[in-house]
Amino acid sequence: MTYFIVKRLAIGLLTIWGVVTAVFIVVRLAPGDQATVALGPDATAADIEALRHTLGLDRPLLLQYFSYLGDVVRFDFGESYRFGRPAMDQVIERFPATVQLTLAATVIAIVAGLILGVVAGKKPGSALDRAVSTVALGLQALPPFWVGIMFILIFALQLQVLPSAGGGSLANLVLPAVTLSIPFTALVARMTRSGVAETMSEAFVQTARSKGLTEAQVLTGHVVKNSLIPVVTVVGLQVGTLLGGAVIIETVFAWPGLGSLLVSAVGNRDYAVVQAATVLIALCVIVLNLAADMVNAKLDPRIRLEARR
Amino acid sequence: MTQSDILLAEAPGPAVPPARRRRRRPLAAIPYVIIGIYVLAAAIGPVLIDYDPVATEVTERLLPPGSATESGTAWLGTDAVGRDVLAQVVYGARTSFIIGIAVVTLCGLIGVALGAIAGYSGGLSDAVVSRTIDILMAFPGILLAIVIAGLLERGMHVVIIALSVGGWVGFARLSRSITMSTRERDWVDAARIMGVSKSATLTRHIVPFLAGSVVALATIELASAVLSEAALSFLGLGLPPDIVSWGQAIAGGREHLGTAWWITVFPGTALTILVICIGLVGDRLTRRFTRKRD
Numbered sequence: 001m002t003y004f005i006v007k008r009l010a011i012g013l014l015t016i017w018g019v020v021t022a023v024f025i026v027v028r029l030a031p032g033d034q035a036t037v038a039l040g041p042d043a044t045a046a047d048i049e050a051l052r053h054t055l056g057l058d059r060p061l062l063l064q065y066f067s068y069l070g071d072v073v074r075f076d077f078g079e080s081y082r083f084g085r086p087a088m089d090q091v092i093e094r095f096p097a098t099v100q101l102t103l104a105a106t107v108i109a110i111v112a113g114l115i116l117g118v119v120a121g122k123k124p125g126s127a128l129d130r131a132v133s134t135v136a137l138g139l140q141a142l143p144p145f146w147v148g149i150m151f152i153l154i155f156a157l158q159l160q161v162l163p164s165a166g167g168g169s170l171a172n173l174v175l176p177a178v179t180l181s182i183p184f185t186a187l188v189a190r191m192t193r194s195g196v197a198e199t200m201s202e203a204f205v206q207t208a209r210s211k212g213l214t215e216a217q218v219l220t221g222h223v224v225k226n227s228l229i230p231v232v233t234v235v236g237l238q239v240g241t242l243l244g245g246a247v248i249i250e251t252v253f254a255w256p257g258l259g260s261l262l263v264s265a266v267g268n269r270d271y272a273v274v275q276a277a278t279v280l281i282a283l284c285v286i287v288l289n290l291a292a293d294m295v296n297a298k299l300d301p302r303i304r305l306e307a308r309r
Numbered sequence: 310m311t312q313s314d315i316l317l318a319e320a321p322g323p324a325v326p327p328a329r330r331r332r333r334r335p336l337a338a339i340p341y342v343i344i345g346i347y348v349l350a351a352a353i354g355p356v357l358i359d360y361d362p363v364a365t366e367v368t369e370r371l372l373p374p375g376s377a378t379e380s381g382t383a384w385l386g387t388d389a390v391g392r393d394v395l396a397q398v399v400y401g402a403r404t405s406f407i408i409g410i411a412v413v414t415l416c417g418l419i420g421v422a423l424g425a426i427a428g429y430s431g432g433l434s435d436a437v438v439s440r441t442i443d444i445l446m447a448f449p450g451i452l453l454a455i456v457i458a459g460l461l462e463r464g465m466h467v468v469i470i471a472l473s474v475g476g477w478v479g480f481a482r483l484s485r486s487i488t489m490s491t492r493e494r495d496w497v498d499a500a501r502i503m504g505v506s507k508s509a510t511l512t513r514h515i516v517p518f519l520a521g522s523v524v525a526l527a528t529i530e531l532a533s534a535v536l537s538e539a540a541l542s543f544l545g546l547g548l549p550p551d552i553v554s555w556g557q558a559i560a561g562g563r564e565h566l567g568t569a570w571w572i573t574v575f576p577g578t579a580l581t582i583l584v585i586c587i588g589l590v591g592d593r594l595t596r597r598f599t600r601k602r603d
Contacts, residue, residue, distance in 0.1 A: 011443045018444040022474075023456060030460040141588035143536050145543050146559065146577040149566070153574075157567045244449030248540050262452075263544055266459030274456060282448055289447060 008293050012286040019282040020072050020275075024065060027271050033057055037269045038081035077276040080265075087272035091258060091280055098257035101250065102242050104177035109184035110235060116185070117192020117231075118224060122215075124197040133193065139186035144245055148179040148252040165254035176253040180245055184238060191234050195227025202226075229296070236292020240285040337593075340586035347583050351402040360396035360553070374571050386571040388561055394571055398579045400553035405535045405583070408465065412472045412534040413527050419473070420480020421516070421523060427481070428488030429511050438485065442478050450475030451537055458547035468547040472537050476530060483526055484519050491515050521598040528591035532584045539580050555580045 027034075035051040036043070052058050055078075056067065071077065077087040120132035155175060156164030163172050199205060200223060208218045247259030254260065258277055265273035374386040374394075385394035427438035450472075457471035491497065492515065500510045541547040542556030550557075555576040562572025 011440070011447070014440060015444045015447040019448050022453065026457050026460050031462050137588065137592055138585055141532060141585045143539060143577070143580055143584060145540055146581055149559065149563065149573055149577065153566055153570060240447060240449040244451040247452060247455065248544065251544060263455065263459075263546075266455055266546060267544075269460065271460075274460070278452065278456060281452060285447055285449070 004297055005290075005294065008290050012290055015286055016279065016282050019278055020069065021065075023275050023278050024068055027275070028061065030269070030271075032269065034081075034271050037271070072275075072279060075276075077279075078272040080270050080273045082265075082268060082270050082273075087270075087276040090273055091261065091276040094256060094258045094261045095280065097255060098243070098246055098250070098259060100173065101176055101180065101255060101257055102239075102246055104173055105180035105184065105242065105246075106235065108177060108181040109188050110231075112181070112185045113188025114192050114224075114231070116189035118196055118219065120189070121193040121196025121227075122200065122219060122223070124200065129193070129197075132189065136186040136189045136193075140183050140190075142182060144179055144183065145248050145252050147182060148176070148249055151175045151179055152253075166256075172253075172255075176249050176255050179252070180242070180249045183245070184235075184242065187234065187238065188231055191231050192227060195230055196223055199223045199226045233292055233296045236295065237289060239288040239292070243281055243285060340589040343582060343586045344590065347402055347586075348406065350399050351406045354399035355403055358393075358396045358399055360393060360400055373569075385575045386569065388558070388572045389565055389569070394558070394575050397553050397558045398555070398576055401555040401558060401576055402579065402583075404465075404548070404552055404554045405538060405580070408469055408472070408538045409531050409535040411469045412476055412538075413531045415469065415473045416476035416530060417480050417523060417527050420477035421484045421519060423477070424481035424484025424486075425488045425511055425516055425519065428485035429492055429507075429515065435485075438481060442481055442485075445475050445478045448475070450478075451540065454537060454541060455544065455546060458541050459544075463547060463549040465548065465552060468538060468541060471541070471547065472534055476534065479526055479530060480523065483522055487519050487522060488515055491518050521594075525591060525594035525598045528587060528594055532587040532591060535580070535587070536584050 033052070034055055035048050035057055039047055039051060049058075056064060059067075075088050079085060080087045080090050083090055116132050116136065120129040120136075123129055152164040152175065155162045162175055163169075164175070166172050196219075205218060205222055208222045209215075213221070243259075246257065247262055249255070250257045250259035251263050258281065261273065262277040262281075264270075265277065370387065370389060370391045372387040372391075385398065387393055388397070423438050427435040453475050454471040457474060458468050461467045461471075488511075497510060497514050500514050505514075538547075539554065539556035539559070542554040543560045545557075545560060548554050548557065558576035559573050559580075562569065562574075562576075566573055
């Protein structure tokens with residue numbers, strides 16, 4: 001187990017380093033460096049040169065890279081030129097809204113996905129199973145941002161029952177959370193379905209039936225419990241995709257989270273915020289993946305052993 | 310769980326009905342027909358429909374579908390600056406296909422090459438490729454694409470690169486795993502004993518066995534590349550304004566959603582139907598090739 005954790009931790013650290021380095025490279029390749037962007041189009045060449053010197057942009061690239069790595073370790077990404085305050089503060093401030101949104105979407109996906117999956121999986125091959133599987137496949141393929149806009153059109157503009165944009169209240173949360181949850185609902189449904197379908201043909205299910213348990217008791221007591229492990233793992237490992245989806249959904253609904261901040265920072269070349277936001281997202285993904293891996297390894301000894309090979 | 314996981318791991322459940330029942334279903338052809346129509350529209354549509362993405366016609370703003378304009382009937386209406394929505398749908402299809410196919414080809418080539426080499430040689434090259442895969446798997450690809458396409462200079466090639474940076478990983482994982490199991494087969498041993506070089510063994514005796522699964526994965530990846538491109542241009546990142554794309558068209562109609570729904574609804578529907586059809590085909594191919602390998 002220790003070996004397993006150490007290995008996952010090492011990969012996590014490597015990932016953060018990879019993200020940090022990739023963003024560093026992209027920022028250096030981008031047209032217009034921090035100094036040019038911050039001073040705007042009216043700045044004189046001398047002003048830009050002076051700011052470049054203050055920011056250390058005139059030093060050799062390798063030196064810049066190492067001092068940047070040092071800053072990252074201290075969570076210091078410099079000031080956002082748009083907000084005039086440390087980028088990390090800006091990012092941390094937006095973080096709770098994103099957590100709220102992704103958590104809500106996860107809960108919806110698990111509840112709806114489990115129900116659909118069990119309904120489909122308990123009679124494999126039936127019309128109901130085929131219907132649920134087809135719908136799940138379709139839902140997984142829907143473009144989330146488009147679904148979001150259609151929700152706005154239907155629920156906010158036509159029916160006028162829910163607000164179309166903004167954050168803060170529960171009513172504001174409904175549309176973005178449902179939109180974000182759709183592909184994950186489909187995924188959980190498909191996973192649960194195949195898990196339940198597989199478990200239904202196990203000998204212990206036969207035994208449970210022959211003991212005289214009702215079908216409902218067999219399902220809840222024996223089948224669902226056993227098909228839950230892969231679902232738990234998948235949900236944990238999907239956290240990256242979920243955050244990636246949140247970035248786009250937040251922009252559609254003007255949800256005041258990390259994602260909409262990142263997109264606007266990218267659009268405005270606010271490099272400090274871009275760097276802070278990507279590192280924070282990478283950190284979240286890694287910590288949550290690690291947690292999912294550990295829960296999974298705890299539940300299933302085969303995974304621990306495989307990591308050793 | 311990504312598509313490459315399913316190709317690697319998903320054993321067809323005991324419940325899957327025997328193959329014969331599914332064989333002749335006329336409905337099964339529908340996605341292929343629809344994709345065919347899209348390909349046709351993308352290929353010949355621009356020849357038939359004249360469209361200038363930067364021209365504006367102030368007198369013909371926000372016309373509903375079916376309105377008559379100077380240049381003919383606007384069957385799907387016009388947008389906020391008087392451009393024809395039907396033309397945007399058709400030209401957008403072309404952009405989506407060009408970018409989608411370029412991304413999948415690039416990712417497929419890189420992924421299969423790296424995956425096959427890693428799986429066949431093992432050792433250091435395998436370690437390097439595997440760790441790179443681990444790193445890229447952990448970080449959401451669309452975020453990387455947003456940062457790359459958003460910060461670099463605008464252009465189609467930048468979008469293609471941005472989407473490919475994370476996209477090859479699935480191909481590499483799949484190829485690596487199949488190569489590792491194929492390597493142990495008798496004909497590979499035979500080739501080795503006969504003195505066939507390493508690269509020839511790899512290209513002639515192993516890579517052909519990747520084909521089916523790689524095609525299945527490529528189909529799924531095509532759907533996700535089309536989707537990601539639309540998402541990027543929806544956010545206003547990546548493509549320059551003179552290239553028509555569905556994402557841009559959808560974003561352009563957002564302000565007028567309440568009054569001129571057609572600007573957003575038609576390109577979005579075009580995107581949705583295409584992505585779902587490609588997904589259906591990909592799912593079918595995936596099932597076929599996972600079953601065959603068992």
